[in-house]
Amino acid sequence: MARKVPCLLTHRRSSSSTPEIPSLYSFLQPSIFALKRNPSVSPEPTKLPTSPPRSLTPEQITTLQNTLHKSLISSDTDEAWRSFKTLTNNSAFPTLEGSCRDLESVSDAEKVVETMTVLGVRPDESSFGFLAYLYSLKGLAQKIDELKFLMSGFGFSNKKEFYCNLIQGYVKSGKLASVELTILQSLxxxxxxxxxxxxxxxxxxxxxxxxxxxxxxxxxxxxxxxxxxxxxxxxxxxxxxxxxxxxxxxxxxxxxxxxxxxxxxxxxxxxxxxxxxxxxxxxxNRTAEATQLVMEISNSGLKLDVETYDALIDSSMSSQDFQSAFTLFRDMREARISDLKGSYLTIMTGLMENHRPELMAAFLDEVAEDPRIEVGTHDWNSIIHAFCKAGRLEDARRTFRRMVFLQFEPNDQTYLSLINGYVLAEKYFNVLMLWNEVKRKLSADGQKGIKFEHSLVDAFLYAMVKGGFFDAVMQVVGKSNEMKIFVDKWRYKQAFMETHKKLKVSKLRRRNFRKMEALIAFKNWAGLNA
Incomplete structure (x- = not known):
């Protein structure tokens, strides 16, 4: 494979006393690692031209190639460079990449390397990569070793492109054992x-x-x-x-x-x-298989990161595979992942959107005491609201009791959801029980935890007027006056007329004097006696 060195190169080796430097051409002649260059003779190193290709006829290409060859022999580097530049501006010329990748020709690649050396064109990492591909494809192990040595001589420390090309050459030639050895050597x-x-x-x-x-x-x-x-x-x-x-x-x-x-x-x-x-x-969306694989990972002692858990739980919720989401979140907690907030919100939001308050309640009950999760009254309110909206008042009441047991303080939104649910079911007595509870809290703690504002006043008044609990109605009126909350009497006058239009004070006088007084007080307040 060694090629006879042109007389120009021989002359330079004997006539110059400058230190030897690595040359891309040297690997073609293993006996010569570096070529001496005489600055007074050699042209200044030049990068390969990058101008757009132009069309040359086959005759022009042959002429230029012959001219290049004669110029190299006669040491006319200026003419050689002009011919080389013209040829490399045309895509048909077998430059180094073309020789290695397209033609897969060692002899053509060596010609290009020789020309580059004479013209002072410095090789780059791609140059070594192209040659690595060609030599691995041809199984030239010694040449590959020489390339590695030369790369170090030229100061190329990052061998990623070199190894990538080696691997590609070995793969194409079916040398899988060499592929494995190369990958391990790269490590x-x-x-x-x-x-x-x-x-x-x-x-x-x-x-x-x-x-x-x-x-x-x-x-x-x-x-x-x-x-x-x-x-x-x-x-x-x-x-x-x-x-x-x-x-x-x-x-x-x-x-x-x-x-x-x-x-x-x-x-x-x-x-x-x-x-x-x-x-x-x-x-x-193969969430069940993903969950099974996560269990396998955890059992092997490996630990996934929070981003992977979040993505898997989000996918499970999107697929409505709630059990996988719960299992993944449980594994996430057991793996001692500190940031649980994202997946917790994903699960709660997904269950809310899919109208599954019973799963929300079970999930919240399981995680409520985990210090890494910021469970608040609003989370319980979401469940209670969903149950009330679905008419599942017993579940709402059970959730309310569980909430209080775990020492989460109900607020005005909690009571509003319950009141609206009871009104829809026409269970006005339950509203009266809620009012008694709120009244005790207002008397004991002022407005601690409860914002006794217009919306809550309105909900209580409307429900208890509809239910005929006028004594409680006047208690709410008194509290709203005390706290200077504006009340629109017209709404409750309408509610009374819709429900109790035929109710007579004389009938109440005979049955319950206190109810009669409360009714009279309400009618006077609402302007119904006129």
Whole structure:
């Protein structure tokens, strides 16, 4: 493979005393690591042209190639550069990428490298990447070792592009053992970024293994990689990249097969393998399977982050898989996740929107005493309101009692929901019982916990006028006067006329003198005696 060095290069080696520097051409001649360059002779290093391609005829291309060749032999670097620039402005010319990637020709690649060296064109990381692809494809291990050495000589420390191209070449040639060795070697050589391959590389790796039915090989690769990776690199691990590539290629079943194969091999499974599968289940609304996998993760001693839990619970609630959401939240609490607020609100809101107050009550009862969750009176109010709206007054009353037992103080919204529920069911006596409770609280604590404002006054007055509890009506009127709350008498006059139009004071006088006095007082206050 060694090529005879042009006389120009030989002359430079003998005539200059400057220190030797790495040259991309040197790997073509293993006996020469560095070429000496005479600044007085060599043109200034120039970057490859990047102007848009233009159309050249085959005859023009042949002429330019011949001119370039003759110029190199005659040491006419100016003419060589002009020919090279013209050719590289045309996409048909087999430049380094074209020679390596399209033509896959070692000899053509060497010609381009030789030309670059003579013209002083400095190689970049892509140059080494193209050659790495070609040499891995052709199985030229010695050349690959020389490339690594040269990269260090040129000061390239980030070998990500180099390794990506190596892997792609090995995959294309079906050398899966070399793929695994290269990936593991990249982990040993890594800096902060070089081992974090892109999705394209992982997809090619997955495709190469799966086309050969080699799921076990993928599993083994992940197991071996985990031994070299830091434990805190979940989304940058080899396992994460491979399983994500399966998922993103629409092969979620293959991703789980890799997981199963890892378990069969007795290898430890890191979070990097689990997380992409969980995300896929979440996206596909396979929440029951996701929950089962979370249990498996927890049992293995691994700990998911709060974002993963939140996403899974949100997906479960969106799918109305409430039991999975409850199970996930319970596991979240047992895993000692400190931030439970997001998922707690997701569950409560979802249950409210789906009109499931009984599940809200059970869930709230379970978590109410957890100090990480800020349960407040408003949470209980939401449940009571939902029960009342659905006409489930006994459940509302039971929730109210549970709320008080757990020392959550009812407020005006609590009582408003209950009053409205009782009015809809025409259970006015229950409203009277609520008024007696509120009256005691107002007498003992003033307005502590209860805002005795117009809305609550209105609800009590309307309900008790409809129920005919005029003594209590006047108590509410007296309290509202005391607290200077405006009351619209017309509304209650209408309620009286709708319900008690035929009620006579003379009848009450014979039966209950106190009720008669309360009725007269109400009618006088409402202006009904006129």
């Amino acid at each position: 040993k050589d890594r800096d902060d970024k070089s081992w974090n391959f892109g999705e394209e590389t992982y997809c090619e790796v997955v495709k190469g293994y799966l086309q050969n039915g080699h799921i076990k090989g993928l599993a083994n690769l992940i197991i071996e990689a985990q031994k070299l990776e830091p434990s805190n690199t979940v989304d940058k691990s080899i396992g994460y990249g491979i399983v994500s590539a399966c998922v993103n290629s629409g092969l979620s079943n293959k991703a789980h097969s890799v997981l199963d194969e890892m378990n069969a091999l007795g290898g430890s499974v890191g979070l990097g393998v689990y997380v992409p599968i969980l995300k896929a289940y979440c996206k596909e």
